[in-house]
Amino acid sequence: MAKTYTIGETAEMFGVPESTLRFYDKRGLLPFIERDEADRRVFTEMQISLLKTIQHLKNTDMTIGQIKQYVDWIVEGDATIPKRLAMLVAHRQDIYDQIAMREASLDGVNFKIARYEKYVNEQREKEND
Amino acid sequence: MAKTYTIGETAEMFGVPESTLRFYDKRGLLPFIERDEADRRVFTEMQISLLKTIQHLKNTDMTIGQIKQYVDWIVEGDATIPKRLAMLVAHRQDIYDQIAMREASLDGVNFKIARYEKYVNEQREKEND
DNA sequence: ATATCAGTTAAACCTCGGTTTAAGTCAAAC
DNA sequence: GTTTGACTTAAACCGAGGTTTAACTGATAT
Numbered sequence: 001m002a003k004t005y006t007i008g009e010t011a012e013m014f015g016v017p018e019s020t021l022r023f024y025d026k027r028g029l030l031p032f033i034e035r036d037e038a039d040r041r042v043f044t045e046m047q048i049s050l051l052k053t054i055q056h057l058k059n060t061d062m063t064i065g066q067i068k069q070y071v072d073w074i075v076e077g078d079a080t081i082p083k084r085l086a087m088l089v090a091h092r093q094d095i096y097d098q099i100a101m102r103e104a105s106l107d108g109v110n111f112k113i114a115r116y117e118k119y120v121n122e123q124r125e126k127e128n129d
Numbered sequence: 130m131a132k133t134y135t136i137g138e139t140a141e142m143f144g145v146p147e148s149t150l151r152f153y154d155k156r157g158l159l160p161f162i163e164r165d166e167a168d169r170r171v172f173t174e175m176q177i178s179l180l181k182t183i184q185h186l187k188n189t190d191m192t193i194g195q196i197k198q199y200v201d202w203i204v205e206g207d208a209t210i211p212k213r214l215a216m217l218v219a220h221r222q223d224i225y226d227q228i229a230m231r232e233a234s235l236d237g238v239n240f241k242i243a244r245y246e247k248y249v250n251e252q253r254e255k256e257n258d
Numbered sequence: 259a260t261a262t263c264a265g266t267t268a269a270a271c272c273t274c275g276g277t278t279t280a281a282g283t284c285a286a287a288c
Numbered sequence: 289g290t291t292t293g294a295c296t297t298a299a300a301c302c303g304a305g306g307t308t309t310a311a312c313t314g315a316t317a318t
Contacts, residue, residue, distance in 0.1 A: 008264065019307055038314055040265055056237035059230050064305070085245035088238055095235050099228055101188050106224045108185035109217055116214040119207070137294065148277055167284055169295055193275070
C-alpha cells in the first residue's frame, strides 16, 4: 500500500491553501487523481511528484495554460515525450532570461543603494563635526 | 535646453504602449512631469531616469504600490533617503531570493530534461537496430 | 443523536497590471 | 478649411491566478 495524502495534508506539504489544489484540479493539472468512498481526493506519490514539477514551473513563471499543455501531454503518453522535451528546453531558456534580467536589474538597484549609502554616510560625518 | 520627449517617443524608447505610461502617471509613478501648452506630457531626463529605475523594480517583481511608495519618498525630499535605502536593501534581498528560487527550479527542470533526453536517445537506438 | 471536522461543489468575488474605447483637442500639411 | 496625426480624458473592460462563500456530505468523538 503506497502512502496517500488528503487534500489538507497535501496543501500543508506544499504551503498552499486547499482551494489552490482544487483550482489546479479544476484546471486539469491533476489528472489521474482518484477519489475515496466519500468522494474525497486521494493524493498519491504520483500527484505529489507532479505537484513538485508544477511548483518548479510556476516558480519560473510558466502559466497555468502552458502547464496544462505539459500535463495533457503526460496524459497522452510516451509518444509526446519529444514535445515535452522541446517545451522544457524552451522553458529553460526562459529561466535563463529571467535570471539574467534580474541580475541586470540587481546592478541598477545596487547602484542606487551605493549612492544612497554615500549620501547617508556624508550626512553622518557632517553631524559628527 | 535639455532634450525632452513626447509620450510616443518615450513609449518607443521603453518598449511599452503609451497607455502604460499614462497608467503609471495616473498611479503617481511620474511626479514632476510637466505639460506643454497643448496639455501634452513632457518627458525630461528626469522622467526617463525615473522610468529606468521603475523598470528595474518592475523587472524584479516590485508591485506598483511599493514603487509608488518609493516615488512618494523621492517627492518628499532628501529626508526620506534612509527610508529609500532601507527599502532598496530589503528589495535586493527579494531579488536574491527570486534568483535562488529560479536556480533551484532550473535544477528540477534540468533533471526532467535529462530524463527525457535519455528516453529519446534510447528510442533512437532501438530504431537503428 | 448530535456536534465537530474535513472534505465536497458551483458560482461569485477579488486584486493586479494593464488595455481598450469613446469622445474630444490641437498643430501641421494639403 | 479640412484632413491627418499625435495627443488628451474618464471609464469600461480584460485575463491571470486564485480566494471566498454558501450549502452540503460523511466520518468520528462524546
